[in-house]
Amino acid sequence: MPSKPSSALYSRPVAGPDPEAVRVCIVGGGFGGLYCALALHQRSHHLPRPVHITLVEPRDRFNFTPLLYELLTQELAPWEIAPTYQDLLRPTAIDLRQDWVEHLDLTQRTVALRHGDPLTYDYLVVALGSQMRPPAIAGSQAHSLPFNTLADAEQLERRLADLDHRPTVRVVVAGAGPSGVELACKLSDRLGQRGHITVVDRRGEILRAYPEQVKRAATRALAKRGVAVYLNAAIAAVDARGLTFGIQGQPHHCPADLVLWTVGTVPRPWLGGDRPSHTALGQCQVMPTLQLPAYSNVFVLGDMAAMAAPDRVGARAQAPLTAQAAYQAAPVVAHNVAALIANRPLKPFVYNHLGDMLTLGQGEAVVCGFGLCITGRLGAFSRRWAYWLRLPTMAHRWRVLKHRLGIKP
Numbered sequence: 001m002p003s004k005p006s007s008a009l010y011s012r013p014v015a016g017p018d019p020e021a022v023r024v025c026i027v028g029g030g031f032g033g034l035y036c037a038l039a040l041h042q043r044s045h046h047l048p049r050p051v052h053i054t055l056v057e058p059r060d061r062f063n064f065t066p067l068l069y070e071l072l073t074q075e076l077a078p079w080e081i082a083p084t085y086q087d088l089l090r091p092t093a094i095d096l097r098q099d100w101v102e103h104l105d106l107t108q109r110t111v112a113l114r115h116g117d118p119l120t121y122d123y124l125v126v127a128l129g130s131q132m133r134p135p136a137i138a139g140s141q142a143h144s145l146p147f148n149t150l151a152d153a154e155q156l157e158r159r160l161a162d163l164d165h166r167p168t169v170r171v172v173v174a175g176a177g178p179s180g181v182e183l184a185c186k187l188s189d190r191l192g193q194r195g196h197i198t199v200v201d202r203r204g205e206i207l208r209a210y211p212e213q214v215k216r217a218a219t220r221a222l223a224k225r226g227v228a229v230y231l232n233a234a235i236a237a238v239d240a241r242g243l244t245f246g247i248q249g250q251p252h253h254c255p256a257d258l259v260l261w262t263v264g265t266v267p268r269p270w271l272g273g274d275r276p277s278h279t280a281l282g283q284c285q286v287m288p289t290l291q292l293p294a295y296s297n298v299f300v301l302g303d304m305a306a307m308a309a310p311d312r313v314g315a316r317a318q319a320p321l322t323a324q325a326a327y328q329a330a331p332v333v334a335h336n337v338a339a340l341i342a343n344r345p346l347k348p349f350v351y352n353h354l355g356d357m358l359t360l361g362q363g364e365a366v367v368c369g370f371g372l373c374i375t376g377r378l379g380a381f382s383r384r385w386a387y388w389l390r391l392p393t394m395a396h397r398w399r400v401l402k403h404r405l406g407i408k409p
């Protein structure tokens with residue numbers, strides 16, 4: 001194995017930057033950053049000047065988060081939903097730095113890395129996503145597992161393996177949002193008769209922001225699996241024995257072998273002194289072109305940006321914190337960076353809500369959009385197909401399709 005350069009965890013060797021090249025630095029390799037890098041790389045061949053794209057990302061694998069649940073039921077393999085950046089970027093000239101960004105200096109146009117030398121840029125794209133809200137509930141961090149990344153799914157898999165010998169496995173899922181509901185259904189199918197699954201939420205309904213048809217399908221799926229759902233239940237504490245919550249003023253203890261924490265993510269904070277103006281949730285205020293108002297060469301997208309969604313999602317004025325929104329914003333930012341380089345007009349980002357999709361157990365899903373709602377196996381097939389189309393790079397999509405069809409590589 002080639003030794004790793006000391007200046008970074010890993011640097012993908014590409015030709016040294018052309019001194020004439022426009023330097024574009026993209027920080028965060030998720031739905032916003034990776035897809036923007038790929039779209040800009042495609043456009044770069046048609047620009048009047050050479051472009052050097054650097055992508056900074058600490059993980060070695062892209063995480064296609066909407067399909068993480070499928071790992072629990074082994075419906076999909078880790079490589080399918082978490083391809084390595086090396087594989088994805090191999091056919092491109094994108095310069096990958098596997099490293100953490102520590103500081104952004106918008107005035108000096110530099111990006112400080114934890115391990116590597118600082119980078120300088122002409123254009124900066126920031127897409128660092130979200131992180132867990134700092135825990136406000138006693139014991140929640142020490143005695144529960146998160147479920148946000150491939151590493152979290154692997155950790156959960158190890159815990160489930162430890163519980164393999166038990167005749168019953170009691171799981172409490174904190175949060176009845178999409179993650180809580182999807183996890184509860186998948187775990188119920190994974191554990192079968194051995195599983196006793198409980199979902200607890202302080203709100204009075206599941207899937208608060210979702211359309212009624214989705215809520216109804218999810219309620220049916222939970223009931224069919226015998227998942228106990230406690231609503232209006234304020235979680236008070238988590239310990240090694242389970243989770244305690246208050247319901248109608250009465251404390252209730254729910255014993256658990258495993259507590260999963262799906263409540264509360266917040267946009268990652270800005271990494272620098274000159275923090276742009278932001279919303280109450282902590283998202284950066286951006287212009288319709290997704291530029292920062294005070295720095296036209298800096299773009300922010302995905303969960304970190306308050307991206308406008310005029311008239312698109314009912315009364316909501318902002319795009320939701322979803323892969324769908326980040327995925328749509330990525331080519332717009334790529335277009336706008338290319339437009340600045342080529343001295344062409346920029347275009348605004350217009351969020352287009354295509355619908356909602358949730359997995360509701362093994363081989364089961366609900367897909368609602370354009371006035372249609374599909375559930376059951378057909379829902380699962382439609383959801384899988386829609387996500388297959390959105391996997392990064394054509395080469396990866398083909399690899400997955402051939403594997404699914406049993407065609408040898």
Ligand SMILES: Cc1cc2nc3c(=O)[nH]c(=O)nc-3n(C[C@H](O)[C@H](O)[C@H](O)COP(=O)(O)OP(=O)(O)OC[C@H]3O[C@@H](n4cnc5c(N)ncnc54)[C@H](O)[C@@H]3O)c2cc1C
Pocket residue numbers: 027028029030031032033056057058059065066067068099100101102127128129130147148149179268301302303304321322323324325326357
């Ligand atoms: C379990 C789960 C299921 C989900 N399901 C859905 C779904 O079904 N549909 C949907 O639309 N959305 C879903 N989402 C939400 C979706 O994943 C996010 O909204 C989307 O990923 C946001 O894109 P982003 O580019 O802003 O951030 P991300 O995709 O999270 O990418 C951020 C990247 O920045 C990197 N990073 C973080 N800190 C640093 C640093 N200091 N330096 C460098 N890099 C850094 C991270 O490693 C990460 O790769 C789900 C999320 C989770 C956790």
